[in-house]
Amino acid sequence: MGKERIPVTPAIRVLRAAKVPYTEYIYKYVEHGGTTASSRELKVDEHCMVKTLVMEDENKKPLIVLMHGDRQVSTKELARQIGAKTVSPCLPETAEKHTGYKVGGTSPFGTRKTLPVYMEATVAEAPKVFINGGRRGYLVELNPYDLIRLLKPTVVTVGITTPVKQKRREEGSQGDID
DSSP states (O other): OOOOOOOOOHHHHHHHHTTOOOEEEEOOOOTTTHHHHHHHHHTOOGGGEEEEEEEEETTOOEEEEEEETTOEEOHHHHHHHHTOSOEEEOOHHHHHHHHSSOTTSOOSSSOSSOOOEEEEGGGGGSSOEEEEEEETTEEEEEOHHHHHHHHOOEEEOOEEOOHHHHHHHHHTOTTOOO
16 A cells, blocks of 8 residues: 555645645544544644634624634633624534635635634644644644744634543543543
């Protein structure tokens, strides 16, 4: 069996054009596996995984939220911090329409439409982050400062820990399923 071909997605084109150093990882994509599956596959702390979440406000205005893999977004707190009445996740087909990426393969780089980006404050503190490269089963590792330089996100503090993820983190299981 030959070596798997590394894709050249719109996200990769943006990273190359900006001369951002990155490392590519291809892994076996698991439907609905999320960052738990990818962190387990790559043997990386799920906290270093950064999810690209496509959401919308009450006026259906889309936005991107970058969140640690082991956290969820408090949509009420996000709405409060960005001055919206409500914020909720987009339907998969709506997210695809705005970004040009399939859900599970959404990258904040090279989106079809320029969307406002909000980033959990503590993402900047990570020594490195793993973020989707624009295809399911494809991540890129980069310095969070390059992420900030390219995306110019608005920093928010909206991350919440679910009890199951908190228990796993305390046990040091890196996302393994009990």
